[in-house]
Amino acid sequence: xxxxxIKAIFARSEMKTGKFKRIMVTFLAVSVxxxxxxxxxxxxxxxxxxxxxERKARIEKSPNYKNGSFQNMNPTPQMxxxxxxxxILNDFRKAQNRRPPVKLPSVKTxxxxxxxxxxxxxxxxxxxxxxxxDGKIFLVDPVFCGNASPLPFMIKAFDGADVYQAxxxxxxxxxxxxxxxxxxxxxxxxxxxxxxxxxxITGLGTGAHLERWGFQPEIIIENDWGDxxxxxxxxxxxxxxxxxxxxxxxxxxxxxxxxxxxxxxSLRIFIGGDGGYDEHFAEIGQRFGSFDIVFxxxxxxxxxxxxxxxxxxxxxxxxRDLNAxxxxxxxxxxxxxxxxxxxxxxxxxxxLNKIAGLNLITPKIGEPVNLKDTTTVFSDWWTTLK
Numbered sequence: 001x002x003x004x005x006i007k008a009i010f011a012r013s014e015m016k017t018g019k020f021k022r023i024m025v026t027f028l029a030v031s032v033x034x035x036x037x038x039x040x041x042x043x044x045x046x047x048x049x050x051x052x053x054e055r056k057a058r059i060e061k062s063p064n065y066k067n068g069s070f071q072n073m074n075p076t077p078q079m080x081x082x083x084x085x086x087x088i089l090n091d092f093r094k095a096q097n098r099r100p101p102v103k104l105p106s107v108k109t110x111x112x113x114x115x116x117x118x119x120x121x122x123x124x125x126x127x128x129x130x131x132x133x134d135g136k137i138f139l140v141d142p143v144f145c146g147n148a149s150p151l152p153f154m155i156k157a158f159d160g161a162d163v164y165q166a167x168x169x170x171x172x173x174x175x176x177x178x179x180x181x182x183x184x185x186x187x188x189x190x191x192x193x194x195x196x197x198x199x200x201i202t203g204l205g206t207g208a209h210l211e212r213w214g215f216q217p218e219i220i221i222e223n224d225w226g227d228x229x230x231x232x233x234x235x236x237x238x239x240x241x242x243x244x245x246x247x248x249x250x251x252x253x254x255x256x257x258x259x260x261x262x263x264x265x266s267l268r269i270f271i272g273g274d275g276g277y278d279e280h281f282a283e284i285g286q287r288f289g290s291f292d293i294v295f296x297x298x299x300x301x302x303x304x305x306x307x308x309x310x311x312x313x314x315x316x317x318x319x320r321d322l323n324a325x326x327x328x329x330x331x332x333x334x335x336x337x338x339x340x341x342x343x344x345x346x347x348x349x350x351x352l353n354k355i356a357g358l359n360l361i362t363p364k365i366g367e368p369v370n371l372k373d374t375t376t377v378f379s380d381w382w383t384t385l386k
Contacts, residue, residue: 046150046187047248048180048209051255055222059204062224062256069253070204072243074278076307088304088339095339102385104160104333107366112170119266119371123363125161125334127184127274127297130169133371134264136235139169140176140271140295141184142193148183148335150249155183158342161334161365166192174235177202178273179246179257180209183335187213201229201237205255209248224256236263240284242275244308261288267371270294270322274331276307277314281321290323293361293371299332299345309338312349316356326374328361333382343382350380 051059059065079088109122114132122130124144131138146162149155166189175197177185185206191213200210200220207220221229223239230236238261246255260271261284270284270291285291296318301309309331310318319327332345346362353360362378363369370376 045212047250048185048187049212050251051205051208055205055208059254059256062204064225064256065204070246070256071253072245072278073241073280074243076243076245076276078245078305078308080304080306088302091302091304091339097341097343098336098339100158100160100342100385102159104158104385105364105381106160106163107364107368108163109366109368111168114170121293121328121361121369121371122366123328123330123369124164125157125365126299126332127178127295127330128334129295129328129330131269131371133269134233134235134266136173136233136264137170138174138176138262139172139193141178141273142175142189143183143186143334145186145188148186148337150182155335155337157334158336163366166196169193169196171198172196173198174237175200176237176260176271177206177210178242178259178271179203179244180206180248180255181246181274182248183337184274185209185248190215199231201260203239203256203258205246208255223258225258234263234265237261238263238288240270241278241280242273243278243280244273244275259284261291267292270296270324272296272318272330274309277310277318281318285322290325293326293328294319294322294324295328295330297331298329298349300335300337301340301345302338312345312352315349316352316358319358320356324358326359326361333365343385346380346382 064070111130114120116135118132120132126143127141128143129140144162144165147154147156177200194214200215202222204222204224207222210220211217223229225239225241228236228238240259240261242257242259244257246253246257257273259273262269262271268288268291272295274297296315297310298312298315301311315329329349336342350360359374361369364381
């Protein structure tokens with residue numbers, strides 16, 4: 001049909017048949033080459049691998065896997081019907097101040113020489129953070145490659161937001177991956193970290209990517225919502241629900257997006273990953289009682305995709321549902337994935353929190369946070385950047 005459509009257009013200009021055929025041959029050749037290149041690109045290692053074999057068989061037994069893909073607890077459209085995709089593109093086109101006007105301030109903490117007795121948290125922007133708790137090292141969703149896309153020139157990190165690299169880390173007891181999106185699971189970063197990792201904790205299916213990237217199967221623990229795993233030293237991970245989706249550009253929702261409850265001898269922590277607001281927060285809060293710290297995404301949100309990314313008021317409500325003693329709002333200050341201004345997430349949630357009254361953790365990138373000191377008052381450092 002495309003052939004005849006193009007021919008009809010050229011026929012009107014009285015183009016000779018031979019010239020038309022040469023143009024069509026060139027067009028078809030370029031199209032074939034483009035299709036081959038794209039096909040090879042999406043099959044490259046950075047895209048990971050879909051589950052198969054025993055891993056796939058386990059997935060198919062999950063109550064959360066139906067009709068060939070993982071499902072949320074409740075219906076979850078990725079986009080609302082308000083305006084549609086064209087409106088979203090137009091909003092992105094008109095958006096301003098999506099990136100900071102100057103280099104973000106940061107602190108370079110010596111992670112390799114922390115005292116073993118310290119219970120400390122270090123945030124690296126967006127949803128990547130390091131925790132040393134009760135002598136164990138945890139690293140969540142590390143992305144240190146400078147961008148959050150399969151194409152290196154797209155979705156680049158803010159200037160000053162990418163000051164840590166794999167060589168800055170000590171041996172990692174637990175690498176925690178909440179889901180396989182590019183801004184949470186980075187090929188280059190985890191490849192470099194691999195020799196340092198003791199165990200990987202993630203959701204069903206995500207291990208297929210890691211195995212393709214050289215991780216040994218015996219160190220990868222993939223669990224479903226409702227599962228738990230215990231380690232020596234009284235370390236327990238409970239895999240809990242999230243309201244989101246997964247996929248790295250190939251077939252979607254073949255790995256499970258998750259949150260985690262981490263219990264150590266001295267702290268109970270909620271690792272939220274990405275996701276929209278839903279009843280699971282209250283259910284988790286009722287089950288576990290309270291949390292010393294909750295990490296909840298607060299950034300890259302929009303009314304058009306509010307079911308898969310919480311709005312700031314919902315973040316505060318989720319923290320209340322979880323009975324949080326302290327809230328760390330993450331998923332901001334590194335990548336521009338929405339059309340709001342770069343500082344809007346922290347500016348909005350701190351303003352709303354004047355009424356909510358929660359204990360917010362808002363450090364600079366790399367600034368060490370004492371996990372046991374609940375009296376620390378953080379500056380609104382983003383307001384000083386001009």
